[in-house]
Amino acid sequence: MMETSLRVARQVDEAWLNQLLAQLAEFGKLANGGVDRQALSEVELDARAWIIDLACELGCEVYRDAAANLFFRRPGRLAVSPVVTGSHIDTQPSGGNYDGCYGVIAGLVCLKALNDAQVITGRPIEVVIWTNEEGSRFAPGAMGSSAFVDPARLSDHLGVMGVDGVSFRDALAQHQTRFASLPLRPDREMACFVELHIEQGPVLENRNLPLAIVKGIQGVRWYQVTCHGVSAHAGTTPMTLRQDAMTLAREQLVYIEQAMGDATDDALRLTFGRWQVTPNAINTIPSCVRFTLDFRHPSTEKLAQLDALMNSLSSEHVTVEPLLNKAPVTFDAGINHTLQAAGNALDIAHMELLSGAFHDAMYLAEHCPTSMLFVPSHQGISHNPAEYTDPRSLAAGARTLACALTELSQSFEGVKS
Numbered sequence: 001m002m003e004t005s006l007r008v009a010r011q012v013d014e015a016w017l018n019q020l021l022a023q024l025a026e027f028g029k030l031a032n033g034g035v036d037r038q039a040l041s042e043v044e045l046d047a048r049a050w051i052i053d054l055a056c057e058l059g060c061e062v063y064r065d066a067a068a069n070l071f072f073r074r075p076g077r078l079a080v081s082p083v084v085t086g087s088h089i090d091t092q093p094s095g096g097n098y099d100g101c102y103g104v105i106a107g108l109v110c111l112k113a114l115n116d117a118q119v120i121t122g123r124p125i126e127v128v129i130w131t132n133e134e135g136s137r138f139a140p141g142a143m144g145s146s147a148f149v150d151p152a153r154l155s156d157h158l159g160v161m162g163v164d165g166v167s168f169r170d171a172l173a174q175h176q177t178r179f180a181s182l183p184l185r186p187d188r189e190m191a192c193f194v195e196l197h198i199e200q201g202p203v204l205e206n207r208n209l210p211l212a213i214v215k216g217i218q219g220v221r222w223y224q225v226t227c228h229g230v231s232a233h234a235g236t237t238p239m240t241l242r243q244d245a246m247t248l249a250r251e252q253l254v255y256i257e258q259a260m261g262d263a264t265d266d267a268l269r270l271t272f273g274r275w276q277v278t279p280n281a282i283n284t285i286p287s288c289v290r291f292t293l294d295f296r297h298p299s300t301e302k303l304a305q306l307d308a309l310m311n312s313l314s315s316e317h318v319t320v321e322p323l324l325n326k327a328p329v330t331f332d333a334g335i336n337h338t339l340q341a342a343g344n345a346l347d348i349a350h351m352e353l354l355s356g357a358f359h360d361a362m363y364l365a366e367h368c369p370t371s372m373l374f375v376p377s378h379q380g381i382s383h384n385p386a387e388y389t390d391p392r393s394l395a396a397g398a399r400t401l402a403c404a405l406t407e408l409s410q411s412f413e414g415v416k417s
Helices: 002-010 014-024 042-057 101-116 143-149 153-158 168-178 203-207 245-260 300-313 333-345 391-410
Strands: 061-064 070-074 083-088 125-130 192-198 211-217 219-228 269-278 288-297 318-326 350-355 370-375
Touching: 002 101, 002 333, 002 391, 014 042, 014 101, 014 391, 042 061, 042 070, 042 101, 042 125, 042 168, 070 101, 083 101, 083 391, 101 125, 101 192, 101 391, 125 143, 143 153, 153 168, 192 333, 192 391, 203 211, 203 350, 211 333, 211 391, 219 245, 219 300, 245 269, 245 288, 245 300, 288 300, 300 318, 333 370, 333 391, 350 370, 370 391
Parallel strands: 083 125, 083 192, 192 370, 211 350
Antiparallel strands: 061 070, 070 125, 211 370, 219 288, 219 318, 269 288
């Protein structure tokens, strides 16, 4: 079967891939070369309509669901659960042209390659656009994929107000009205899911590699620490008589770094990101300092160690508030074996990598065998108009995906029927 899969991979149209990425970047294009395409905005709906037309030209069946996710299905020989790929097309307010978009467009390119190779797969192959992955218009992110995996979550999202004052409920209604002619996806079954994405970090470029097979997604903890003191005059209050909230906050930071920081732990990510100082005046001792901690690691034991540490900080003058708790995700070993075999067969150099960022695949892993592929991000830049991946790597990722999807669609072991 690998012979057929390689034939499909060689049909990947690199020029069409780059052309479609450039065309999609016109929807919400900014003067600085970036893009602002907010989830379920008019400009994103226009982009969806354009992609629907592309999918129809490829011979796809097109479906929607209650969370405004869109599905483009290329039928297989058998009416069984599909092999699925895809990502999202919403962006940050000043985003780039590859984050999410590449995974959707590359999926369509793979369907064209199957058509051009005249291959009929055993299972259907489906490309999906997930709704509101970024979370920049409606918070939290990944609403579409999370509600697909667990439909009960959708009711929690409906009342969320967007930054523009439009509720998620009303934005969904606009989408369903615009695309009312599309039938609902008949079920929630998926044989497996593979998401192709830019790395959004510097590792692949630093290793001079065009591809990574993603082992999983790091677990995440967000905390807010509030330190209480007493405001006083900076010039008249002796150091020994101060109740300085900033001094207290710095002590907490150092304690956390010394307890949890480890320069030899390549998987560790520890960030003190947001600071709020009251009264924030040059000649006044701070009475209140708040800071946030973003801690990421693939080890549940390391995450539990942090949780215990943060709980121990609470005192009369220190308040600790948990903001986010996400367990580590380990991607499917069988799917990764297929991805590695595809990369090897295509002679594309690759490595294994953990994702430190959230992706829709994080939720899909709860639903079906799931994994991801990464291609390099120039200087690790993402969520930025300067976001860039070279065409050689874009093509390598798309070819690997096409090969793997074809393999998975012919295999009936280890995937649901």
